[in-house]
Amino acid sequence: MExxxxxxxxESSRIxxxxxxxxxxxxxxxxxxxxxxxxxxxxxxxxIRMHREEGLDFSRVTTFNLDEYVGLSPEHSTSYHRYxxxxxxxxxxxxxxxxxxxxxxxxxxxxxxxxxxxxIQASGGIDLQVLGIGTDGHVGFNxxxxxxxxxxxxxxxxxxxxxxxxxxxxxxxxxxHHVLTMGIGTxxxxxxxxxxxxxxxxxxxxxxxxxxxxxxxxxxxxLQFHPRTHVIIDEPAANKLAKADYYRWVYGNKPDWQxx
Ligand code: F6R
Numbered sequence: 740m741e742x743x744x745x746x747x748x749x750e751s752s753r754i755x756x757x758x759x760x761x762x763x764x765x766x767x768x769x770x771x772x773x774x775x776x777x778x779x780x781x782x783x784x785x786x787i788r789m790h791r792e793e794g795l796d797f798s799r800v801t802t803f804n805l806d807e808y809v810g811l812s813p814e815h816s817t818s819y820h821r822y823x824x825x826x827x828x829x830x831x832x833x834x835x836x837x838x839x840x841x842x843x844x845x846x847x848x849x850x851x852x853x854x855x856x857x858x859i860q861a862s863g864g865i866d867l868q869v870l871g872i873g874t875d876g877h878v879g880f881n882x883x884x885x886x887x888x889x890x891x892x893x894x895x896x897x898x899x900x901x902x903x904x905x906x907x908x909x910x911x912x913x914x915x916h917h918v919l920t921m922g923i924g925t926x927x928x929x930x931x932x933x934x935x936x937x938x939x940x941x942x943x944x945x946x947x948x949x950x951x952x953x954x955x956x957x958x959x960x961x962l963q964f965h966p967r968t969h970v971i972i973d974e975p976a977a978n979k980l981a982k983a984d985y986y987r988w989v990y991g992n993k994p995d996w997q998x999x
Contacts, residue, residue: 740962741969742949742986743999744977748937751971752781755869755933757999758969759786760795762867762931768799770859772868772926773827774879775804775819776904778935779869780826787830797833801862803855804840805870805879805926809893809917811843817907818843841891841919852891852919865929872936875899876944876957880920887953887961889922923961932968934959939975946979969999 745751759782763769773779789795804819813820820840828838839858845851859865870878875897881889882897896904896916908914926932936945948959949970962968977983 740949740965742980742982743969743971743990744974744980744983744987745971746974748781748973751935751937751973752779752785754999755779755782755935755969755971756785756789758931758933759867759869760789760793761999763795763797763800766866767796768801769866770801770803770862770864772865772921772929773802773804773823774869774871775806775822776871778871778937782869782935783827786827790831795831797831799837800833801837802833802839803859803862803865803921804838806918806920807841807843808915809843809848809919810915813840813843817912843915843919845919848893848919852893855891855919855921856925859925867931867933868926868929870926870932870934870959872934872941872944872948872959873900874903874940874944876948876959878923878926878934878959878962880918881923881926881958883956883958885923885955885958887927887955887958888924890924891919891921894918894920923958927961927965930967932962932965934962934968934970936970936972936976938973939978941972941976942979945970945972945976946981950981 807819811818841855842851872878875883880894947957951960953960953963
């Protein structure tokens, strides 16, 4: 794992965007795994800027999103379909047919999930997966005790996640308790992972995932087995890491050829 601690979410998102851009420039038909929520918003803004100002070309890119709420239509104001359109897809040149997000309205969940996995395989597998992390250590919506070998399937959100995400469901919009999510096994097969975390609310989950024991109680800890994961976090999210000084020193002394 590479742990990069930077002063602000802006700087962290810029480095993450550079990693994504490098991946796309190196392999124009890259397959990206994408996350939603508050955390990747600045990363997506930076990718849009790179598309507009630096010609970053998404025309051959394929995307697979991690998750979607069960019962929400793609047009629903809080669906992850809508989030992706508004925060990324409407502003870059990725062809619509190349974008994939789990269907929250599917009538046959097991068959749909099997098909989603098959589509990922058929596309050649995910080259770079963007992740946020829940305060309970979930990645995707793989809540504590999710099998570390799990594949795309339906999950029930924990009370903690429901309460963390209640902010997205204003007024009388009902918050779904169920989601379709890629599994930990699915995520672990991606060739590169960029996990972002900002704010002190994420500090405990970050420390437990990076430095704690590998356990399904802390699903992100499975990434300790992943050969190419970059954990890019701001200072508040790093404040429970025992080895934070070491990570800062390593990053500050990276040789030129290793810079992101
Ligand atoms: C979203 C996802 C979740 C979020 C996590 C953090 O697609 O898979 O794991 O990344 O819940 O959410 P935020 O970024 O809103 O704190």
